[in-house]
Amino acid sequence: MRALAAGLLLLPVLAACGDDHLTRYPQTTYAPKTEMAQIQIDLFNLTLYLGAAVGLITFALLGYIMWKFRYRPEAPEPQQIHGNTTLEVAWTLFPALIVAVIAVFTVEAIFATQPEPPANALTVRVIGKQWWWEFQYPVNGGRDTIITANEIHVPVNQPVQLLLETDNVLHSFWVPQMGGKRDLITNRVNRLIFTPTEPGVYLGQCAEFCGDSHALMKMRLIAHTPEGFQAWLANEAQPALPVTDTTSAVAAGQKLVTQGVCAGCHVIKGTPMVGRTGPDLTHFGRRRTLAAGIVDNNAENLASWIRNAPAMKPGSKMPQLGGDVPNALSEDQIQYIVAYLQSLQ
Numbered sequence: 001m002r003a004l005a006a007g008l009l010l011l012p013v014l015a016a017c018g019d020d021h022l023t024r025y026p027q028t029t030y031a032p033k034t035e036m037a038q039i040q041i042d043l044f045n046l047t048l049y050l051g052a053a054v055g056l057i058t059f060a061l062l063g064y065i066m067w068k069f070r071y072r073p074e075a076p077e078p079q080q081i082h083g084n085t086t087l088e089v090a091w092t093l094f095p096a097l098i099v100a101v102i103a104v105f106t107v108e109a110i111f112a113t114q115p116e117p118p119a120n121a122l123t124v125r126v127i128g129k130q131w132w133w134e135f136q137y138p139v140n141g142g143r144d145t146i147i148t149a150n151e152i153h154v155p156v157n158q159p160v161q162l163l164l165e166t167d168n169v170l171h172s173f174w175v176p177q178m179g180g181k182r183d184l185i186t187n188r189v190n191r192l193i194f195t196p197t198e199p200g201v202y203l204g205q206c207a208e209f210c211g212d213s214h215a216l217m218k219m220r221l222i223a224h225t226p227e228g229f230q231a232w233l234a235n236e237a238q239p240a241l242p243v244t245d246t247t248s249a250v251a252a253g254q255k256l257v258t259q260g261v262c263a264g265c266h267v268i269k270g271t272p273m274v275g276r277t278g279p280d281l282t283h284f285g286r287r288r289t290l291a292a293g294i295v296d297n298n299a300e301n302l303a304s305w306i307r308n309a310p311a312m313k314p315g316s317k318m319p320q321l322g323g324d325v326p327n328a329l330s331e332d333q334i335q336y337i338v339a340y341l342q343s344l345q
C-alpha cells in the first residue's frame with residue numbers, strides 16, 4: 001500500500017514534464033521537437049511505464065505477503081510452494097514477455113531513427129574540437145563551404161543530415177529536443193538525420209567525456225523558418241566588411257586582430273587571416289554566445305575571454321593574452337579587439 005502511495009505521489013512529477021519545464025531544464029528530452037526525438041521519448045515512456053507497473057505490482061504483493069504472513073506465535077507454518085512448476089514457468093515467462101515487447105519497439109525505433117538521407121536533406125558537417133563545435137555547410141554544389149562555430153542554424157520542416165566527425169578525441173552531439181546523442185568518432189563519419197518542426201533556439205551539449213572542459217562544450221541549435229535560414233546562410237557566405245573609418249576603435253581592433261596574435265589561429269574571410277586552430281570568426285558578432293555557449297556574447301565577457309581564456313575554460317587552446325603574461329595585450333588593445341569582433345556581423 002505504501003509503495004502504491006509513493007507511486008501515486010510520483011505521478012504529478014511525471015505530469016509536470018512538458019514545455020513549462022523548459023525554463024528550468026532547457027536540455028530536456030520531455031519536449032521533443034522532431035519525429036526522431038518523439039520516437040525516442042515514446043520508447044522511453046513505454047519502458048518507464050512497464051517498469052513502473054512491474055515495480056508497483058511487485059511491491060504491492062511483497063507488502064501484502066509481509067503483512068499476511070507476519071510472525072504470530074499461534075499461526076501455523078504457511079504452505080510451502082518450493083518446486084511449484086506453474087509458478088516457476090509463470091514468473092519466467094512474464095518478464096521475458098515484457099522484455100520481448102520492449103525489444104520489438106526498440107528495434108523498430110533503431111531503424112526509424114537511422115533512415116537513409118532524404119534527397120532534400122540539408123547536409124552539415126559537424127567537427128568536434130576541444131572544446132567547441134565547428135559546423136560546415138557545403139554550398140554551390142560542394143565547391144564552397146560556409147564555416148561557423150558553436151551555433152548550428154537549420155531550417156524547419158526540412159530534413160537535416162549531420163555528418164559527425166572529430167579530428168581529436170571522441171565527442172557526442174546532443175541537442176535533446178532534436179533527438180538522442182550520437183558520437184563523433186575518430187576516422188569515421190557518423191550520421192544523424194532529423195527534421196526540426198518548430199523554430200526556436202535549442203540547447204545542446206557534448207555528451208561524451210572529452211577532457212578538461214567537456215562540461216563547457218555547449219552549443220545552440222537555431223531552427224529558422226526556411227526564409228530566415230536562407231537569409232542567415234546568405235549573410236554567412238559574405239566576407240567580413242572592410243572597416244571604412246580608419247580612425248575608429250574598430251579599425252584599431254582590425255589591425256590588432258588581422259595582423260597580430262589572433263591571425264595564427266583564426267580565419268576571418270575577407271582578411272589575410274587563415275589560421276584553422278580556432279573558430280572561424282567571420283561573422284562572430286552575430287553569435288549569441290561565446291566560448292562554446294558558456295557565456296553571452298557581450299563586450300564584458302568577450303574582454304574577459306581575450307584577457308584569459310583558460311580561466312573561463314580550463315585547458316583552452318586559446319592562451320591568456322592579457323594581464324600578467326609576457327607581451328600581454330593592454331586593456332585598451334583588448335577593448336579595440338572587442339570592438340572589431342563585435343562589428344563582424
Ligand code: CUA
Nearest residue numbers: 171206210214
Ligand atoms: Cu566534447 Cu565532451
